[in-house]
Amino acid sequence: MHLPFWHLVWGCDVRALAVILFALITFCGFARDGFAAEVPATADQYRRELTRVVQQEWGLDGSVAVHAAQIHQESGWRAHVDSPVGAQGLAQFMPTTADWIAEIYPDLGAAAPYSPVWAIRAMVRYDRHILDRLTPWRSPVLAACDAWAFTLSGYNGGPGWVSRDRRLAQNAGADADVWWGNVEHFSNRASWAMRENRHYPRRILLELVPIYIDAGWPGGDPCSE
Incomplete structure (x- = not known):
C-alpha cells in the first residue's frame, strides 16, 4: 500500500503535527499575554461589573484589585478561553466545579463559565466561600495576607488540600496560621501541583495586586497592610 508523503515523516501525519504545533503556539501566546505584568486593555470592560459584585459580596471595602489580579492570572481576561485540562472562561472553572457552585448557590443561576457575568459572580462567591471557612x-x-494566600491556594487546588497542608505544617512545628514561610512549604501534593499551587497566590498577591492598585482599581492590598 502506498502511503502519502506526510505519513512517512516520523511515522505520523505532518498535517496533524501542524495542527498540534499551531495549538501550542496559540496557547503559549495566551499564556504570555495573560501573565503579562500589566493591566490588559480588555480588563476595562469588566471593571464596573467586578467592582459591583465584589462590593456586594464583601462590602464597600472589598478588594476589587485582588479579584482583578486573580482573573488576570486565571485567563488574562479572556472570557471564552479553554485551558489544556478543560478549565473554562474568565475564572477558569472546571465544569464539575462550576456545576457544584451553581448547585450550592442557586441564586447564581445555572452554571455558565463562559458568561463573564456568571464567572465573575461565581469566582467572587467561591473566594468568599473558602475564606469564610x-x-x-x-x-x-x-x-x-495569609488568609488570602490560603484562599487562593484553595481556589487553585481545592480547600481540602489547604487543611491537609496546615496539618502537616503544624505537625512539623511550623505555624499553621501563617502561609508565608510556613504552610507554603508543606504538602503531599505531586511536585508539579505543588509548584503550580505555590506560584498561584505569590503571583497574584505579591506581583499582580500592586499593579492593579497602581492602575487605580479600588480596594486595598492585603499584603501591604
Missing part, C-alpha cells in the same frame, strides 16, 4: 488554629485571627 478558614479559622485560626492558634492565633486570635489570621493576618489578611
